[in-house]
Amino acid sequence: MPGRRQNPNFRKIMIGYDGSKQADKAADVAFSFAHSVDCKVLIFAVARPPEPATMVELDAMLDDAREHYEQQFKGLVEKARSMNVDVETAIAVGHPVEQIVHRAETDHVDLIVLGRRGKSRFEKMLVGSTAEKVLRYAHCPVMVVR
Amino acid sequence: MTPDNDLVAESYPGNDPFNVTRADMQNVWVLASVWVGLALIATLFAIWFRISTALTEIVVGTVAQLIIGALFGAASLGGNSQWITFLAGTGAIVLTFLAGAELDPQIFRAKWKEATAVGLVGFFGPFLGCTAVAHYALHWSVRSSWLTGVALSTTSVAVVYAVMLELGFNVTEFGKAILAACFINDLGTVIALGLIFSPFTFRTLVFVVVSVVVFLVLPFVTPRFFRYYGGRVSELEAKYLLFLLFAMGGLAVWSGSEAVLPAYIIGMVLAGTVGKDHVLVRRLRTLTFGLLTPFYFIRAGSFVSMPALVAAPLVFVFLFAGKMVSKIAGLFPTVRAFKYQRQEGLYYTLMMSTGLTFGTISALFGLSHGIIDQKQYSHIVATVIGSAVIPTMFANAWVMPRHLLPRKEDAAEPGAASARKEPATAD
Numbered sequence: 001m002p003g004r005r006q007n008p009n010f011r012k013i014m015i016g017y018d019g020s021k022q023a024d025k026a027a028d029v030a031f032s033f034a035h036s037v038d039c040k041v042l043i044f045a046v047a048r049p050p051e052p053a054t055m056v057e058l059d060a061m062l063d064d065a066r067e068h069y070e071q072q073f074k075g076l077v078e079k080a081r082s083m084n085v086d087v088e089t090a091i092a093v094g095h096p097v098e099q100i101v102h103r104a105e106t107d108h109v110d111l112i113v114l115g116r117r118g119k120s121r122f123e124k125m126l127v128g129s130t131a132e133k134v135l136r137y138a139h140c141p142v143m144v145v146r
Numbered sequence: 147m148t149p150d151n152d153l154v155a156e157s158y159p160g161n162d163p164f165n166v167t168r169a170d171m172q173n174v175w176v177l178a179s180v181w182v183g184l185a186l187i188a189t190l191f192a193i194w195f196r197i198s199t200a201l202t203e204i205v206v207g208t209v210a211q212l213i214i215g216a217l218f219g220a221a222s223l224g225g226n227s228q229w230i231t232f233l234a235g236t237g238a239i240v241l242t243f244l245a246g247a248e249l250d251p252q253i254f255r256a257k258w259k260e261a262t263a264v265g266l267v268g269f270f271g272p273f274l275g276c277t278a279v280a281h282y283a284l285h286w287s288v289r290s291s292w293l294t295g296v297a298l299s300t301t302s303v304a305v306v307y308a309v310m311l312e313l314g315f316n317v318t319e320f321g322k323a324i325l326a327a328c329f330i331n332d333l334g335t336v337i338a339l340g341l342i343f344s345p346f347t348f349r350t351l352v353f354v355v356v357s358v359v360v361f362l363v364l365p366f367v368t369p370r371f372f373r374y375y376g377g378r379v380s381e382l383e384a385k386y387l388l389f390l391l392f393a394m395g396g397l398a399v400w401s402g403s404e405a406v407l408p409a410y411i412i413g414m415v416l417a418g419t420v421g422k423d424h425v426l427v428r429r430l431r432t433l434t435f436g437l438l439t440p441f442y443f444i445r446a447g448s449f450v451s452m453p454a455l456v457a458a459p460l461v462f463v464f465l466f467a468g469k470m471v472s473k474i475a476g477l478f479p480t481v482r483a484f485k486y487q488r489q490e491g492l493y494y495t496l497m498m499s500t501g502l503t504f505g506t507i508s509a510l511f512g513l514s515h516g517i518i519d520q521k522q523y524s525h526i527v528a529t530v531i532g533s534a535v536i537p538t539m540f541a542n543a544w545v546m547p548r549h550l551l552p553r554k555e556d557a558a559e560p561g562a563a564s565a566r567k568e569p570a571t572a573d
Binding site for chain 1: 199428501
């Protein structure tokens with residue numbers, strides 16, 4: 001692309017997207033970064049099944065999640081394209097940390113960008129932080145956007 | 147009854163069977179608000195803790211019965227009221243139908259040999275094993291023991307499917323065979339529940355013959371009927387399906403069987419047609435989750451006696467161990483025969499999980515037909531919950547670290563390995 005030079009350290013970056021405001025903010029930062037280094041962007045969302053799953057509830061949840069994220073991806077893809085950023089989207093099912101880390105490895109992602117959700121102490125104690133765990137387990141650099 | 151507190155009766159004076167007092171209706175609405183309020187609480191817990199709504203509804207039902215029963219009397223939750231029984235029963239029937247409709251006929255056609263063999267073994271192992279444990283170790287009666295075997299014979303298709311999706315096995319031959327096997331396993335449970343306790347009279351014969359004809363005709367008639375008359379605001383499709391489910395359920399109960407048996411098979415035979423109509427399935431889900439299943443699962447939970455569970459915790463241990471051991475004993479040679487070796491550990495783990503729907507339906511059937519008492523019911527439901535939750539936790543603990551284990555190069559870096567040792571917990 002004219003005026004931009006591809007950075008060999010960042011060929012592909014991943015946005016861990018959960019539909020929150022922080023994730024939107026992270027997406028904005030990721031698009032700007034991708035534009036400046038001319039790299040591809042993968043917008044990745046994870047639908048988490050309830051446990052233990054029951055069949056009808058699981059299928060309903062997956063349908064809802066797919067529809068929800070596909071709708072949200074449309075806006076993000078438009079925004080990325082308006083910035084001349086090459087973008088792809090994907091939805092996985094499972095534990096967010098595990099899926100983000102695994103997908104980042106298999107897709108040879110060079111940077112993971114996540115939004116940090118302002119959880120209360122109780123929430124953190126109860127469920128932990130996705131960003132912290134991705135930071136701990138990812139094979140590549142992780143950018144957490146506040 | 148006084149005229150000033152009886153709106154309806156003013157229109158129907160005397161000893162009219164339609165004479166519904168304002169107090170009666172007030173009681174119904176108050177009770178309905180209590181039940182839906184409990185469902186709301188259960189749903190919030192499900193959202194906060196990211197666990198299935200069915201599980202939270204059962205637990206909320208148990209706790210609510212304990213508290214409300216202690217404060218206002220054992221019958222104040224009204225679990226045996228006719229209208230609650232109807233809503234709960236309808237919930238079980240529609241939920242079972244929807245579960246059957248999730249079957250993918252193409253997967254089944256492609257893998258029917260493995261699916262049938264593994265599914266039948268997956269059913270008969272715990273069915274016979276848990277029956278034996280209940281009878282010989284717990285000294286329960288023959289009928290109670292059979293019922294225990296039926297309730298614990300299921301495999302949760304959803305638990306298996308969820309993990310398959312996570313690992314991407316759902317598109318592999320291995321994954322497809324397992325999923326189809328789970329449907330066969332559950333079909334075994336439903337047929338056993340429907341027929342073992344049936345008296346086998348002329349009525350049973352009528353039920354079987356009519357069922358076979360209906361199951362054969364439905365896949366041809368239903369799509370055509372929907373094509374001509376469906377797609378209108380009058381929700382003809384939902385009425386048609388509810389009519390079928392109620393009619394076949396009524397016939398099943400008349401013959402001494404169980405209404406969920408035809409519901410599951412109707413779901414399976416319509417899986418390739420109605421099951422693919424996402425709009426219709428969604429509308430049925432709204433009806434089911436929004437109104438019906440909360441009544442079903444909360445009611446199922448409200449019959450669980452906590453004192454009975456606390457008084458004899460070893461019963462749970464026996465039943466749980468019986469389920470696990472008999473499932474492995476049955477599946478091990480079968481899985482080896484089909485040369486599944488790499489993933490068999492995962493396979494066993496998943497196949498051990500009991501479905502909450504069929505497990506509780508079986509237990510509730512036993513309780514309402516006097517086959518088991520409330521103590522036995524409590525132990526069976528506790529085991530159903532335990533064998534739904536524990537294998538899921540085990541599968542998570544085992545599957546999760548797969549991508550998170552320290553790699554060789556990390557071990558050489560000081561600090562890197564220790565950072566990765568900490569297992570990831572649920573987010």
